[in-house]
Amino acid sequence: MDVLKIGAYEFRSRLLLGTGKFADLDTQGKAVEVSGAEILTFAVRRLNLENPHEPHFLERLDLKRFTLLPNTAGAYTAEEAVRIARLAKASGLCDMIKVEVIGDQRTLLPDPIGTLEASRILVEEGFTVLTYTNDDPILARRLQEVGVHAVMPGASPIGSGQGIINENNLRFIIEEAKVPIIVDAGIGSPADCAKAMELGADGVLLNTAVALADDPVLMAEAMKLGVEAGRKGFLAGRIPKKRYASASSPTEGMIE
């Protein structure tokens, strides 16, 4: 059995799905179902007290089947991220946290210093910490040194759909990883998922590429297949690339 272990948790699916930006709750429910995802991300926000009873996706979910991964999105400092994480945990629904400390509004790239600091504090407080980071191999190493349970390097800027920009850095991160590496953010297509998994990533986290696809449910299935194909390809071991041809048919026994 090919199992993804994050902290004390075990999963069979290697696709983690975000829950933002879906047009409606029905589409979202179907997309989640066909994606096969077992981990779903959420954000923590103020309740709208003018309409506190609007329909809510969480209320539809069978919480025995899914592990919730709340994020600290919106935090620009370690302190803000820690505050959001504590609020998320106080829900009593989860002890996992996606640490996300943003350093810049336009690119939404993470602030490496704040990210490392928030991760360190939350590991100490007993959270299961999955940290969204730049695709920086040294930062990935530092995060593992403070004890994070998974490192989640971005493929490219959040929601950009650009796919994996720096394959080389991802490879460096994966080669020396001691915890799962989950490629998070910037995924645009199933090919991107397959690529990440073929490079040896342990999982892929995506949201916009499914939520804003013309057919989100079909794309959710495609992403699931992309992740599975890439994973199997990685485990199977691809052939090395060669400069010249190598005949697939026998060169002996030609008819003369």
Next chain:
Amino acid sequence: MQIIVNGKQVPLTDQVRTIRDLLDSYQLMEKIVVVEQNGTIIERSLYENQTIADGDRIEIVHFVGGG
């Protein structure tokens, strides 16, 4: 008594004395929400006895869709 809930000034009636009362006034006791009072998270089991004072800053948060 005036308090600030989710960033907005809210006048309270005399009936609302505790966090429990406040959540009841919004019919939120059955909802999955987390309450922070003046920067401190209030455990669910304490709602009943946790009193509200004039000028308190209260946050009522929940999970929403996000990536």
